Amino acid sequence: MSTHRLRFKLNGADRDLEVPADRLLIDLLREDCGATGTKLGCGIGVCGACSVLVDGELVSACLVPAVFVDATAIVTVEGLARDGALTPLQDSFIREGGFQCGICTPGQLIAATALLGEHPRPTRDEVRSWMMGNICRCTGYYGIERAIDRAAGAR
Amino acid sequence: MTFEYHEPRELGPALDLLARHGQDAHLIAGGTATVLLLRQGLLRPGHVIGLRRIESLGGIARTSDGGLRIGAMATHRAVERSPMARAYSPALTDAFASVATIRIRNQATVGGNLAHADPAQDPPPMLAAFGATVTARSSRGERTIPVADLAVDHFTTSLAGDEIITEVVLPPIVEGTRAAYLKFLPKTADDYATVSVAATLRLASDGTVAAASIFLGAVGPTPIRARRVEDALRGRARGDIGEAAALVGEEIDPVDDARGSSEYKRRMARVWTERTLAQLLR
Numbered sequence: 260m261s262t263h264r265l266r267f268k269l270n271g272a273d274r275d276l277e278v279p280a281d282r283l284l285i286d287l288l289r290e291d292c293g294a295t296g297t298k299l300g301c302g303i304g305v306c307g308a309c310s311v312l313v314d315g316e317l318v319s320a321c322l323v324p325a326v327f328v329d330a331t332a333i334v335t336v337e338g339l340a341r342d343g344a345l346t347p348l349q350d351s352f353i354r355e356g357g358f359q360c361g362i363c364t365p366g367q368l369i370a371a372t373a374l375l376g377e378h379p380r381p382t383r384d385e386v387r388s389w390m391m392g393n394i395c396r397c398t399g400y401y402g403i404e405r406a407i408d409r410a411a412g413a414r
Numbered sequence: 415m416t417f418e419y420h421e422p423r424e425l426g427p428a429l430d431l432l433a434r435h436g437q438d439a440h441l442i443a444g445g446t447a448t449v450l451l452l453r454q455g456l457l458r459p460g461h462v463i464g465l466r467r468i469e470s471l472g473g474i475a476r477t478s479d480g481g482l483r484i485g486a487m488a489t490h491r492a493v494e495r496s497p498m499a500r501a502y503s504p505a506l507t508d509a510f511a512s513v514a515t516i517r518i519r520n521q522a523t524v525g526g527n528l529a530h531a532d533p534a535q536d537p538p539p540m541l542a543a544f545g546a547t548v549t550a551r552s553s554r555g556e557r558t559i560p561v562a563d564l565a566v567d568h569f570t571t572s573l574a575g576d577e578i579i580t581e582v583v584l585p586p587i588v589e590g591t592r593a594a595y596l597k598f599l600p601k602t603a604d605d606y607a608t609v610s611v612a613a614t615l616r617l618a619s620d621g622t623v624a625a626a627s628i629f630l631g632a633v634g635p636t637p638i639r640a641r642r643v644e645d646a647l648r649g650r651a652r653g654d655i656g657e658a659a660a661l662v663g664e665e666i667d668p669v670d671d672a673r674g675s676s677e678y679k680r681r682m683a684r685v686w687t688e689r690t691l692a693q694l695l696r
Contacts, residue, residue: 261418280419280462281452303450304518305604316491316520322449323521324442326419327466373516391603392515 265329269294270338282325284318285309288335296336296365300394307393310366311335317373336365339372348372348410357406359397367393371407380411417452421464425471425551425580428463433553433576435461441578443487443526446518471525471580474498480586482506486525486548486579490537494519502584505593509540509612512597515604525579531565531636538565539612539629539637540595546584550577558583562629565636590624591616592694597631598686601673607632608673609683611690615647623647623695632673633666633683640665643687652695659688 261280268274269292276291288294288311300308302321309320312334313327339346348371351357358364367390374381374389381389386407395403422428432439440459442448443466451457465471471487474496482502484493493499493510500507513519513527513536527537528548542562550557550573559572561582566572573579587593597610610631618624626647628640642665646658668679 260416263419280417283449304446304514307515307517310517317517318521319517322446322518324419324445324449324464326421326464327445370517388603389516392517 263326263329265325267328267330268332270334271332278325280324280326283321284311284313284323284325284328284333285320287325287328288320288333294335294337298362298365300363300366305392305394306363307366307370308363310369310393312369312373315373315376317370334369334372336368339368346372346410348375348406351406351409352403355406355409356402357399358402359395359399363393363395367395367403371403371410374407375411381407417459417462419462419464421467423467423469425468425578428465428468428578429551429553429576431461431463432578436575439463441465441529443523443529444489444521445526446522447526447530447532465525465578476502477583477586482584484524484582484584486523486581488524490519490522490524490527491516493524503544503587503593505595505612505614506540506544506584509536509595512536512595512607512610524582528561528564528582529571529573529579531567531569531571533565533568533634533636534606534632536595536597536607536610536631539610539631540593541582541584542629542637542639543593543612543614543627544584544587545627546582548579549581549583550574551580552576552578556580562637562639568635587614588616588625594690594693596686596690596693598682606673609633609668609679609686611683611686612637613687613690613694615691615694617695620651622649622651628687628690630662630666630683630687633668633679635667638666640687647691652692655691655695656688659691660684662687 266275298308300306304319304322311320314331370393438460442464471485473485490510546561547558593614595612597607613628616625626644629637640662642661662683663680668676670676
């Protein structure tokens, strides 16, 4: 097994570490970087729990080889709030009850952050087609949708 | 999984690695399929060759003759969002936008999709219906393969072990041609198709069908060309397509699975072929 030196930014901070060739991004984040906000759900790229941004692109951390993130900038749920101040989206999730058990919430927040980055005032169809792949087993979808609507209006 | 990972910056060294390690090497493009196959132990290569740093494999551009070139490492979402791809045909961008979720489309590549040869995938039937070809490079040279001839069985292509898909080339669209991609999804929007239909039709000045190219996904070991339907459509007009669409059942070979029984898929193939043709003749 070869090992590889990775230099990347995680939530704005420089990281420099060595990983084996078969490391996955989800394990790089949780095990090597201690950033456990990103959750592992299905492990096959379907459920959306491990949604993260790599160079601004929404991906499943469970499907991305760690070697792919060398020289990239990664944003996880830990990177949304600045100095303890929640983003309008995080605040809206609280106000609208955009979660129940919370396990899918980091992925929902990251996916919705990417959505609002691309569509600052998304239509109902845009919200639903974009968020479709982030599964909430508590079926709290209406709250998630309201939270996104509220955050979009607050901008 | 235990392998050496290589990430060459040029195509030449990637071809050399592939030629040197032969069956013991596997390419990784976006990784959505390969990561799962590695983790499930279905692939046990000694060497994995990453293509992501090879810039010549990227890009989407119109060709000088009015066609379209899509670099093998272009992601599905890059195609979906490309104004040049949309100007070529909205049906093309529809087919790419139909794949799974935004996360998968951000990662999965056009070349990786074709090399994986999953018969339920969305882009291959649409690319085949447009008459697209792939360029395959090896240290021995270069050849052109029609997308229609690329998949030869479930997850099996006609590529040699030392070949890399470098690009997909779509020919210019003949004036008067209409195209559509319809995907039947009875369960969730991110699922594989129960059946999908990709079609291009060219109409004569009297409104009858002059030429048709129809491929179905998810109803056989590869995308299936509906030749009998194509032949039966020639000279037909709107409102006169049901009989031609019904012939599709003789061409396909669907299997029973979680997305429906073989018999159900056969019936749905007829329904969705007819819907696709009706949309194109509207």
